[in-house]
Amino acid sequence: MSTDLRYPEPANPAFLFDLDGTLIDSVYQHVIAWRSALAGLGIDLSVWRIHRRIGMSGGLFVTALLRETGLSLTQEQIDDLQHAHAAAYTEQIDSVKPLPGAISLLSELTERGVPWAIATSGYAATARRALDMLQLPEDTPMVTRDLVRRAKPDPDLFLAGAALLDIEPRSAMVVGDSVWDLLAARRAGSLGIGLLSGGYGRDELERAGAFRVYADPADMLNRLDELGVRQSR
Structure with missing residues (x-):
């Protein structure tokens, strides 16, 4: 009796990428921008406290920091704070570069026919400026904070990214x-993959749910086989 069992070829997975600290090296520019914006309201916070909240939406970020400091702000002050952060980040945009391997990783996934999209807590006004530095076209699938009701740690961005890829x-x-x-x-x-390029440690990322952790996009590119990505035919 033949034991040559044949199964359907498994499909490649799809990927949803965060942007800041994942594809572009911008985490510390955001930290400095938030510190500058907070200082404008007379709030002096250590850089490490700010860094721990990067990746949240601006509104949740402010709420979390106010809870830690015991301060209170009016809604108008919170809005001014977010605008000041955006302005301070824009002043530093020329110093933001793609992380090692980011351009090659996205290019390789596209070449292999692997679906992918970007899902970021950033607003379109700043996030879409990253497309040029990543050498991506304007019609690149991207979900920004403007397009969803809630940002991370709520799942809305990634649910919208999956819907965008159908x-x-x-x-x-x-x-x-x-x-x-x-x-x-x-x-x-969704399964989570952690990158160390934003400043969080391996243990922290694994405890939060990462089933694989890589140093940066270049490291992930070199290990795509671990994630079930196969050469296109």
């Missing part, structure tokens, strides 16, 4: 550099 969230792998990315991935029902 796939089930469980068929996607979320790639992010922060615990907020991975918590949102778990709530969306």
